[in-house]
Amino acid sequence: MKVIASLGLLILMTSVIFGNQAFAEPLDNIKISVSNYDGDSATVKITWNHDDKATNYKIGCVSCNPNTVHFTTGNSITFNNVTPFPNGSFAMLYVITYDSQSEIISAKQLIVNLNQ
Amino acid sequence: MNPKIVSIQRKELLQEDGMLFVRTDGILETMVKAPLILAGLIVVALTIPMQTSFSSTRTLDLIIQSDGSTHISSHIDVDSSNFELNLFGSSIDNFIAIGESGSLLSGDIIDDKAIVDTLGSSSITVDYDIHDLISKEGRVWTFSFDSPSNYSLLMPKNSVIIGMSVLPNNMEQIDEQIKLELFSGPTQIDYIFGIILESPTTNQPEYTLDFLTAGLIIGPIIAISIGAAILFKKKQSKSSSQVYVAESSEKQSESKSLDADTIFNLRPTMREDDKEIIKFISENGGQVFESDLRKKFLQPRTTMWRAVKRLERLDIVEIYKKDLQNMVKLRNDLEEEN
Numbered sequence: 001m002k003v004i005a006s007l008g009l010l011i012l013m014t015s016v017i018f019g020n021q022a023f024a025e026p027l028d029n030i031k032i033s034v035s036n037y038d039g040d041s042a043t044v045k046i047t048w049n050h051d052d053k054a055t056n057y058k059i060g061c062v063s064c065n066p067n068t069v070h071f072t073t074g075n076s077i078t079f080n081n082v083t084p085f086p087n088g089s090f091a092m093l094y095v096i097t098y099d100s101q102s103e104i105i106s107a108k109q110l111i112v113n114l115n116q
Numbered sequence: 117m118n119p120k121i122v123s124i125q126r127k128e129l130l131q132e133d134g135m136l137f138v139r140t141d142g143i144l145e146t147m148v149k150a151p152l153i154l155a156g157l158i159v160v161a162l163t164i165p166m167q168t169s170f171s172s173t174r175t176l177d178l179i180i181q182s183d184g185s186t187h188i189s190s191h192i193d194v195d196s197s198n199f200e201l202n203l204f205g206s207s208i209d210n211f212i213a214i215g216e217s218g219s220l221l222s223g224d225i226i227d228d229k230a231i232v233d234t235l236g237s238s239s240i241t242v243d244y245d246i247h248d249l250i251s252k253e254g255r256v257w258t259f260s261f262d263s264p265s266n267y268s269l270l271m272p273k274n275s276v277i278i279g280m281s282v283l284p285n286n287m288e289q290i291d292e293q294i295k296l297e298l299f300s301g302p303t304q305i306d307y308i309f310g311i312i313l314e315s316p317t318t319n320q321p322e323y324t325l326d327f328l329t330a331g332l333i334i335g336p337i338i339a340i341s342i343g344a345a346i347l348f349k350k351k352q353s354k355s356s357s358q359v360y361v362a363e364s365s366e367k368q369s370e371s372k373s374l375d376a377d378t379i380f381n382l383r384p385t386m387r388e389d390d391k392e393i394i395k396f397i398s399e400n401g402g403q404v405f406e407s408d409l410r411k412k413f414l415q416p417r418t419t420m421w422r423a424v425k426r427l428e429r430l431d432i433v434e435i436y437k438k439d440l441q442n443m444v445k446l447r448n449d450l451e452e453e454n
Contacts, residue, residue: 062277085287092287092294094276096308104255107276107310111289 026051054097089115176267205248279306403445
């Protein structure tokens with residue numbers, strides 16, 4: 001019984017270690033870093049997990065006036081002059097992944113506190 | 117005798133030395149009354165519609181549903197028994213008006229207006245679903261609304277706002293939903309849904325064995341191999357130890373177990389069928405499986421078990437587990453019965 005339990009545990013651990021990233025969906029793992037916030041605007045760097053299905057990414061700032069949009073094929077982008085909503089320090093951004101047919105695979109809203 | 121014809125009026129005017137006199141009493145009265153009458157008419161004209169539409173919105177809350185409809189909830193102060201409410205569109209469902217006492221009020225919807233019998237309530241709450249505020253193009257949904265007052269807007273779950281024509285006064289995140297406090301005036305918000313349940317139909321991706329895929333395949337194989345090796349090793353060591361134990365116990369039994377006659381002498385009151393069992397055990401090296409006894413003596417399981425337990429109580433045999441079976445072994449330290 002102990003051997004079977006050990007074997008199961010070993011398989012589970014191996015699957016987690018080797019397979020975790022492979023099972024991640026697009027935009028499952030997004031990292032955000034904020035710099036240069038002066039009370040009005042900041043620089044925001046967004047990094048996300050790579051996905052083979054995604055060929056293009058659209059990143060936008062909704063709280064910016066006017067709204068801004070960027071496109072990239074990489075796994076990160078740096079936004080300058082990101083402004084928060086009035087009466088606060090929260091900025092609203094989004095990331096959309098597109099496949100090779102320009103169909104949306106997934107999208108994620110990012111609420112970023114610029115005053116970190 | 118040729119009298120000169122002179123008009124009387126002319127005569128009078130001449131008499132007054134050419135001055136023109138006008139009666140001002142009537143004119144003054146007319147000048148005062150006419151604006152008053154006109155003003156009165158204007159007031160009356162304005163008052164008639166105001167009697168049915170005077171109101172002020174206390175709260176206005178909108179909830180966008182995922183199906184593209186919008187639920188509107190509004191608390192309104194009213195000042196007439198028949199209140200005419202301007203709705204924000206003509207596609208209205210589930211209209212409910214509730215008075216301040218909690219009573220349901222009757223209302224008629226005509227196009228984009230609702231006439232509510234307030235039953236004397238000074239404030240009412242109206243709830244309804246409207247389908248005119250959301251449009252959709254491709255995957256992008258657009259909320260368009262021209263509000264007469266400040267309002268709150270709760271976005272649907274998993275929605276991702278990708279464009280706003282105006283910035284909200286406030287924003288908060290409630291679970292998976294975003295709530296916006298917006299000012300009066302026209303607003304346009306574009307949004308999409310973040311989780312696309314149906315996977316887009318694309319060409320079959322070219323299969324490439326990258327590091328992760330290799331890890332996914334090779335990892336479990338390695339794990340299984342290691343596990344199997346451990347299992348095999350354990351089995352091997354266990355079986356060798358079992359063999360050793362069996363061999364040593366056999367040797368012990370061969371060397372130390374008593375023969376059947378000695379046992380019969382020491383236990384003279386033993387049953388005959390029990391003696392047969394002892395004989396069989398003694399002939400098989402001093403220990404046998406209980407199952408072998410059952411096969412030998414063709415006894416049911418319970419009968420044989422009782423016999424074996426009876427022998428155990430007499431301190432003739434001991435019972436222990438071997439390979440998940442009951443092994444019955446003759447004791448070598450049998451003492452004479454008192």
